[in-house]
Structures are given as structure tokens and as C-alpha cells.
Amino acid sequence: MKMFDLTGKVALVTGGNGGIGLGMATGLAEAGAAVAITGRNAEKNKAALAALKKLGGKAIAIAADVTDEKQCRAIVADTVKQLGRIDILVNNAGMNIRKQPQDYTLAEWQQVMRTNLDSAFMMSQAAYPHMKKAGQGKIICIGSMTTIFGAPFVAPYGASKGAIVQMARSMATAWAKDNIQVNSVLPGFIDTDLTKGARRDVPGLGDRVVGRTPAGRWGVPPDLAGTAVFLASAASDFVTGTAIPVDGGFSVQML
Ligand code: NDP
Numbered sequence: 001m002k003m004f005d006l007t008g009k010v011a012l013v014t015g016g017n018g019g020i021g022l023g024m025a026t027g028l029a030e031a032g033a034a035v036a037i038t039g040r041n042a043e044k045n046k047a048a049l050a051a052l053k054k055l056g057g058k059a060i061a062i063a064a065d066v067t068d069e070k071q072c073r074a075i076v077a078d079t080v081k082q083l084g085r086i087d088i089l090v091n092n093a094g095m096n097i098r099k100q101p102q103d104y105t106l107a108e109w110q111q112v113m114r115t116n117l118d119s120a121f122m123m124s125q126a127a128y129p130h131m132k133k134a135g136q137g138k139i140i141c142i143g144s145m146t147t148i149f150g151a152p153f154v155a156p157y158g159a160s161k162g163a164i165v166q167m168a169r170s171m172a173t174a175w176a177k178d179n180i181q182v183n184s185v186l187p188g189f190i191d192t193d194l195t196k197g198a199r200r201d202v203p204g205l206g207d208r209v210v211g212r213t214p215a216g217r218w219g220v221p222p223d224l225a226g227t228a229v230f231l232a233s234a235a236s237d238f239v240t241g242t243a244i245p246v247d248g249g250f251s252v253q254m255l
Contacts, residue, residue: 003235007032010083011232012076014066014123015093017044019192020142020224024090025052027225028232033088034058036079040065058083066093066119067111076126088138088232089127091120091164096194098153098201109156116160117167124171128180137180138232141168143243147186148251153202165243172241181240183231188247190219215248 011028015021016037029035029052037052037059039045045061052059060082064071079086094116097108120141131137143165146158165184172182189195189209195218199205209218227246230236245251 004229004233005032006088006229006233009033009087009232010036010079010085011088011090012036012038012079012086012123012127013090013092014038014075014119016090017041017048017061019194020187020190020221021090021092022048022051023221023224024092024140024228026055026222027229028088028090029055029057029059030225031229031233032057033232034083036060036062036075036083038062038064038066038075038093066123067114069122072119072122073126076123076130080130085134086127086130087134087136088140089123089131090140090142090228090232091123092140092142093119094142094160094194096154096157096198098157098198099155100152101155104156112156113160116157117163120164121167124167124182128175128178131180132175132178135179137175137178138236139168139171139180139182140228140231141165141182141184143184143186145186145188145245145247145250147184147243168243169241176240181231181236183236183239183241184243185224185227185231186243186245186247186251187224188213188219188245188250190221190223192221209250212253213248213250214253217248219246219248 011033016025017039049061144161
């Protein structure tokens with residue numbers, strides 16, 4: 001459908017070399033966008049790029065660390081240089097350190113905040129002038145069920161995921177005049193490298209998630225593609241500042 005068509009658009013997905021980021025990058029590419037993905041791991045970048053190129057459109061991979069402000073600016077500049085513009089930014093790169101609140105060092109707290117929150121701020125700031133100049137833009141931030149709920153092992157992670165959604169709301173209000181929509185996605189439990197670590201660290205998590213999720217299963221990265229396309233396309237031009245759970249009903253089930 002034309003409303004969801006991304007032909008001629010350029011999307012930049014941080015952490016697009018695997019997991020949820022690659023699931024969304026794949027959806028955006030299938031909808032017609034040229035896609036730039038970033039990540040630190042060269043092997044993962046290479047494999048993801050090959051998969052995206054198979055879809056037939058333009059794709060590039062940029063090896064970079066989004067905790068570094070200079071590198072964030074370079075990622076955006078490189079995307080514009082190689083693909084000509086930037087219409088869609090997905091702030092997806094993220095990580096977790098799972099401990100009880102009393103056990104974190106300040107450095108660990110800051111590492112999680114810098115990766116999950118500061119990066120999204122720096123990337124959005126870097127992309128803004130290009131979107132403003134183009135007279136349009138779409139920014140998608142990735143929250144979490146920890147945006148809504150607490151858990152014993154997510155003090156910095158939950159803080160970052162609550163904050164990223166509030167940051168997105170502020171940007172949505174500030175940049176509406178520039179025709180830039182800023183929204184968030186709140187994934188439920190999705191099977192990725194990140195949650196493989198969680199299943200290892202938190203005994204029984206795999207089964208507890210299945211039991212607690214009305215859909216009765218873990219999500220998979222392609223489950224995020226449709227919402228990414230919606231929030232990246234003209235279909236969402238009057239949608240801004242919101243946060244859409246993609247969670248199989250996890251966040252609306254009381255018991
Ligand atoms: P993965 O571990 O599979 O992906 C994380 C991605 O972020 C990788 O591409 C990784 O690439 C990149 N990344 C991490 N740190 C950096 C950094 N410093 N600089 C550049 N890139 C970085 O996890 P998911 O796909 O699960 O997570 C993606 C997002 O979704 C995260 O924000 C996560 O918090 C969020 N999320 C995940 C949920 C889930 O159930 N899986 C639920 C809710 C939210 P590389 O290692 O190559 O740098």
C-alpha cells in the first residue's frame with residue numbers, strides 16, 4: 001500500500017546488525033527504504049549487510065560505537081554522504097548489565113545509560129538538521145517493558161528505557177513544527193542475543209515469559225518489522241510522542 005511505501009527514503013538503524021535492529025531494518029528495506037546499519041562488531045555487520053543486500057535495495061554498514069559523540073555525528077554524516085539523505089532514524093542500540101541495584105558500580109550504571117540513552121540523544125541531535133532541512137523526518141526510539149515495569153535486575157536499564165521514551169516525547173513536541181515525528185516502540189520479550197544472556201542469568205525466565213504473555217510465546221525480531229514500517233511511513237504522519245508496545249499482550253495482562 002502506498003501509505004506504507006518507503007521507496008526513496010533512507011533509514012539509519014543503530015544496532016542494526018542483529019536482533020531487533022536487524023528485524024526492523026529488514027522490514028524497512030522490504031518496504032523500499034535504503035538502509036544504513038551500525039554496530040561495533042565487524043563480522044555481524046558483514047553478515048547483516050549481506051542479508052539486507054539480498055532484498056535488492058541499497059544498504060550500507062558503518063562500524064561505530066554509539067557511546068561516542070564524535071562517532072555518532074560521523075555515522076549520520078557517512079549515511080548522508082553514501083545514501084544522500086536521512087529520513088528515518090531508529091535508536092535501537094542497547095545493552096544490559098543484570099545485577100541487584102546495590103551491586104552496580106557507577107561505571108556500570110553509566111555504561112548502560114550511555115549506550116541506551118545518551119546514544120539516542122546524540123544520534124537524534126546529529127540527524128535533526130538533515131531532517132529539518134528536508135522538511136520531514138521519523139525518529140523511532142526503542143523502550144522496553146522496563147519502561148513500564150520494574151524488575152530486580154534492571155535498575156540502570158529500566159532507568160534508561162523510561163528516560164528514552166520521555167526524551168522521545170520532548171523531541172516530539174519540539175520538532176513537530178519541523179514535521180518530524182518521534183515515537184517509541186516497547187518490545188516485549190524478544191528472542192535475541194540480549195535475552196539469551198537474560199535467560200542464562202535469570203533462572204526460569206524462558207518459561208515465565210511464555211506463561212505471562214497472552215500470546216503464549218516469546219517474540220522474534222520480525223515481529224517488530226510492521227510497527228517500524230508504520231512509524232517510519234506516511235501512515236503515521238499524525239502520530240507523535242507515543243509508545244507502542246509490541247509485546248503479545250504482556251503489558252495489558254493483570255495476572
Ligand atoms: P542485541 O544484543 O541482539 O542487539 C544489540 C545491538 O546493539 C547490536 O546490534 C549491537 O551491535 C548494538 N550495540 C550495543 N552496544 C553498542 C555500542 N556501544 N555501539 C554501537 N552499537 C552497539 O539485542 P536486542 O536486539 O534484543 O536489543 C535491541 C534493542 O531492543 C535494545 O535497545 C534493547 O534494549 C531493546 N529491547 C530488547 C528486548 C528483547 O527482549 N530482546 C526487549 C525490549 C527492548 P554490536 O555488538 O556489533 O556493537
